[in-house]
Amino acid sequence: MFDFRKSVVYQVYPKSFCDSDADGLGDLAGVTAKLDYLAWLGVDYLWLNPFFVSPQRDNGYDIADYRAIDPRFGTMADFQALCREAGKRNIRIMLDMVFNHTSTAHEWFQKALAGDPVYEDYYIWREGGPDGTPPNNWQSKFGGSAWAYVPEKGKWYLHLFDRTQADLNWENPRVRAELRDVVRFWMDQGAKGFRFDVVNLISKGSYESDGQGDGRRFYTDGPRVHEFLHELRQSTFGDDPEFVTVGEMSSTTMEHCYRYAGADTGELNMVFSFHHLKVDFVGNEKWVLVPFDFQQLKDILFSWQTGMSSHNAWNAVFWCNHDQPRVVSRFGDEGESWAQSAKMLGTVIHCLRGTPYLYQGEEIGMTNPGFTSLGQYRDVESINHFHILRDRGLHEDSAYAILRVHSRDNSRTPMQWDATGKAGFTTGTPWIGVTPNCDRINVASQLDDPDSILRHYKALIALRKRYDVVAYGDFQPLDPRHPSVLAYQRQHQGDTLVVVNNFYRKPVQWTCPVDLTGFTCLLSNYPGSTPQTTLQLPPYASLVLYRSAGASPRTPGGAPPLHPARG
């Protein structure tokens, strides 16, 4: 039986993973073709981004038919084959359920537009101001007003994302029943898990204007969201341990996540939260260039670890996904310390309490592509914000510099399988450019190299399965105010894990507040690392140190002694 706490999830962005039919777009058969690789890596679940029928305005997050596969990605037979073949390798398939909104091309919205009152009530319509202004000042997450006007109706509909992504009216029981049926449909086809897209936005509160704000406080973690999630679960996967569920939580709070992902609250297994990935923003504004705030990053990661743990709730832990830039470019080093920093970043995540999510290409240290012109971008959010930045008077070069750091397309370039011009992704013309460093950074070369980033990730995944303390241990920060070291301790039934990371290029000497007598080094990114209470940490050094209950010289079976924390 799969235990999501001992599992690792690998995220496949199907469009950019592997193209089996040379049309330049990855597809389901391409994913099936790579299952042996994924099984070798040791992952338990594959989360696939949406591959349903969609105009692709937001790369599939604008769904026009929840039950049909976009022919560009394959057929239902391809999906069933994928589930079957994955199952043979002990891998399960998780699907992405985009239930906050549909595409305006969806039949429901088209019927609403045509005046059918039943379907009109599937969406959120409001009258605007007498002067032609929208119902309130809420902003779309992709820029501009969150309302679009339909002259034939004389009303506005809400879209928290693109104007072609109309928000569903979850207050309407028929909508909720429809969405439950969609979940059951995919359960019947072989899905074993679900990721629910921006699911904490489904319950809107009051439709008030938000002063200087963008409206998010009125619809984030809204009044009926827990009730809706509870109902969804009870009427579909229920308590079946076969299914794993994760909710993507936008701008959420920890208090809400205790409930979304509490062991006994009957909602979801775990949550994605994003506060730790806003440490290179200014407030909520991501289209800026500022260095990341290391102290803030640690404070957020650590407070979520301890908070969720003390409330018996479970985190999904991750750096990367299809909306985030590549982590080695973001918090690591693309240059001389590329491999060391990529391994260190992997270690930080994979030894935390929670289920690690690994995004395609992260396991080989893929970098941001460094695009230089708007024509290279595909992402609606990036293109919109480029224009917004230009309208604000920013020079073109500065706008590109911001996109190169923050664009979601940074992670959407083709998976780098080998050193060929198209990275082994396709023999056709890829839908988005291949990162030129594929000749150097690719799976083929790292498979052969015992010291590669890929091998390090494989070792990290194996650690979680082999050592219960990695999966089940509690969490305690170590020396949390240190300016360059990120370290923590995990304990479970007398076993102790100490994880030490130098987050920077500058070497550092660090004295561990835990007495490291009796510890062994399970994994490091430098050869010959030995546990010593005072450690010399070279650039981006990372060590996973372990002592089993039996090996503890002073406190057999109990907690190891703690030195008082420094400073």
Ligand code: GLC
């Ligand atoms: C989520 C998805 C993102 C998408 C948005 C709207 O944040 O991860 O890619 O654009 O929801 O569906």
